[in-house]
Amino acid sequence: MIPLTFAAIGCGSRVSTYAKLICSLPQKSKIVACADPKPERLELMSKITGDSSMLTFPGADELLAQGKLADVMIIGTQDAFHAEPCIKAMELGYDVLMEKPIATNFPEVIRLEQEAKRLGRRVLICHVLRYTPFYGKIKSLLEAGTIGEITSINAIEGVGPFHQAHSYVRGHWSVSGKSSPMIIAKSCHDMDIISWLVDSKCEQVASFGSLSYFNSEHAPDGAPARCTDRCPVALDCPYDAHRYLTTERKWLKMVFKGGVDAPDAEVLEWLRTSPWGRCVYHCDNDAVDRQTVNMSFANNVTATFTMSAFDVGRSLEVRGTKGILSAGSVTKRITEHDIVVTDHFTGENTTYDLTPESGEYVGHGGGDQGLVEALHDEWAKPDSATMRSSIQRSVESHAMGFAAEQARVTKQVVSLDEFIEENRC
Ligand SMILES: NC(=O)c1ccc[n+]([C@@H]2O[C@H](COP(=O)([O-])OP(=O)(O)OC[C@H]3O[C@@H](n4cnc5c(N)ncnc54)[C@H](O)[C@@H]3O)[C@@H](O)[C@H]2O)c1
Incomplete structure (x- = not known):
C-alpha cells in the first residue's frame, strides 16, 4: 500500500x-x-x-x-x-x-x-x-428497509449552554459576518446528515430563529463588561469566565496558548483582555441561540431540525411506513440504548448499542477517527463525487443551510433550485 x-x-x-x-x-x-x-x-x-x-x-x-x-x-x-x-x-x-x-x-x-x-x-x-459508527449504523438500518419507506425526520442538536457561550457568544463563530451563520458554522453537520439519510434532493426550506438570550436584556444588574471586573453575580453565573479555571478548563485547549495545563495566574491574566473573559450578555455576538428548519425533499420526505443552545447532544427520530427509529441523546436518556427501532404493527422494540469510543478521539462520536481511517479508501474510489463526503455531496447540504439562513432572515420559504441558480457565478 x-x-x-x-x-x-x-x-x-x-x-x-x-x-x-x-x-x-x-x-x-x-x-x-x-x-x-x-x-x-x-x-x-x-x-x-x-x-x-x-x-x-x-x-x-x-x-x-x-x-x-x-x-x-x-x-x-x-x-x-x-x-x-x-x-x-x-x-x-x-x-x-x-x-x-x-x-x-x-x-x-x-x-x-x-x-x-x-x-x-x-x-x-x-x-x-458521516464517518461515525452511530450514524453509519442508522444509515445501514434505513437502507436495509428496517422501518420501511422513510416518511419524515425530526432532528435536534443541543449545542450546550457553555459550549454556546464559548464558541458562539464569545468565540470564533459569534459574529456571523466574520465567520458563517450558526446553521452553517455549527449545524452544517446536521443538514448534511439529514441530506445523507433522506438521500434525495431537498426542494424547499423554511426557518425561524433568533438570538434572544445572550444579549444585554438578560444581563444581571451591575454585570460589568468583563467577568474579571469584579462581577457582583459571578458566583451564581453559569457563564462566569473564571469557570475556565475550574469546571470548564477543557475549552482552553482550543483557544489558549498554554492549553489546559496553563498556570491559573496566566489564564487569569489572559481573561482580562481576551474575548473569552467577556460577560456573555455584553458581547458583540449575533449568532442565533435557537433555530428551526423545515425541509421538503423530492422523494416526499419532510424533515424538521432544531438547534438549541439549551440542550446537549444530538437526537433523531425517523418515521417510516413500518416503524420508527429513535436515536441519540434523548433516546439514550430514556431507554439507555443508542438506537431503538419500534415496529408499528407488532409494537416490538429492537435496540442497538454501539461500543463506546475510547481514548482521546472520542470527539465527534468517533467521526474524526472514522474519517482519517477512511481517507485511503475514499481516495481509491474511481469517481471522486462518490466519496462519502465529497464536495459534490456537501454542496447539497450547504445549500440547505445557506437557504435556511435566507429563509430565516427573509421570513420566506426558499426554493432550493432557485436559490442555487441565483447564487451561481
Ligand atoms: N469538522 C468539524 O467537526 C469541525 C469542528 C470544529 C471546527 N471545525 C472547523 O475547522 C476549522 C478550523 O477550526 P479550529 O478550531 O482548528 O481553528 P484554530 O483557530 O484552532 O486553527 C486555525 C489555525 O489556522 C492558522 N492560520 C491562520 N492564518 C493562517 C495562514 N495564513 N496560513 C496558515 N495558517 C493560518 C491559525 O494560526 C490557527 O492555528 C474552522 O473552519 C472550523 O469551523 C470543524
Whole structure:
C-alpha cells in the first residue's frame, strides 16, 4: 500500500487532531509539510509527527510557493480563509481535505465545486459525522428497509449552554459576518446528515430563529463588561469566565496558548483582555441561540431540525411506513440504548448499542477517527463525487443551510433550485 501524503494549512485544534490520527496509520498516510503563523502550533505538529524531515512554513503563502509537496492539502484555517488557499492548492495539483464549512457564503461554495471540477481535483469535506459508527449504523438500518419507506425526520442538536457561550457568544463563530451563520458554522453537520439519510434532493426550506438570550436584556444588574471586573453575580453565573479555571478548563485547549495545563495566574491574566473573559450578555455576538428548519425533499420526505443552545447532544427520530427509529441523546436518556427501532404493527422494540469510543478521539462520536481511517479508501474510489463526503455531496447540504439562513432572515420559504441558480457565478 502506498501511503497518501498530506500537507496542512492552519495547524490548530482540528489539524492537530487529524495529524495524530494520520500518524497512527503510517502504512496509509503521512504528513510531509505544514504551515501556521503560530510557532507553537508548528512545534506541536513536529512533536506529533516526530519526523524531523517534515517541512514547516510560517503561512499558507510560503507553503504554496513551494509547488506541490504532497497528494492532499488539508485546509484547517478558520472559516473565512478556506476558499483562497483551497483554490491555490488545487491549481498546484493538490487534492484537498477541507474543514467544514466549505466557505462562508454560498456563491463561493459553488465556485469551489466548479473549480474542483474544472481542474479535475478531489475535494473531501470533513463532515465527520458521516464517518461515525452511530450514524453509519442508522444509515445501514434505513437502507436495509428496517422501518420501511422513510416518511419524515425530526432532528435536534443541543449545542450546550457553555459550549454556546464559548464558541458562539464569545468565540470564533459569534459574529456571523466574520465567520458563517450558526446553521452553517455549527449545524452544517446536521443538514448534511439529514441530506445523507433522506438521500434525495431537498426542494424547499423554511426557518425561524433568533438570538434572544445572550444579549444585554438578560444581563444581571451591575454585570460589568468583563467577568474579571469584579462581577457582583459571578458566583451564581453559569457563564462566569473564571469557570475556565475550574469546571470548564477543557475549552482552553482550543483557544489558549498554554492549553489546559496553563498556570491559573496566566489564564487569569489572559481573561482580562481576551474575548473569552467577556460577560456573555455584553458581547458583540449575533449568532442565533435557537433555530428551526423545515425541509421538503423530492422523494416526499419532510424533515424538521432544531438547534438549541439549551440542550446537549444530538437526537433523531425517523418515521417510516413500518416503524420508527429513535436515536441519540434523548433516546439514550430514556431507554439507555443508542438506537431503538419500534415496529408499528407488532409494537416490538429492537435496540442497538454501539461500543463506546475510547481514548482521546472520542470527539465527534468517533467521526474524526472514522474519517482519517477512511481517507485511503475514499481516495481509491474511481469517481471522486462518490466519496462519502465529497464536495459534490456537501454542496447539497450547504445549500440547505445557506437557504435556511435566507429563509430565516427573509421570513420566506426558499426554493432550493432557485436559490442555487441565483447564487451561481
Ligand atoms: N469538522 C468539524 O467537526 C469541525 C469542528 C470544529 C471546527 N471545525 C472547523 O475547522 C476549522 C478550523 O477550526 P479550529 O478550531 O482548528 O481553528 P484554530 O483557530 O484552532 O486553527 C486555525 C489555525 O489556522 C492558522 N492560520 C491562520 N492564518 C493562517 C495562514 N495564513 N496560513 C496558515 N495558517 C493560518 C491559525 O494560526 C490557527 O492555528 C474552522 O473552519 C472550523 O469551523 C470543524
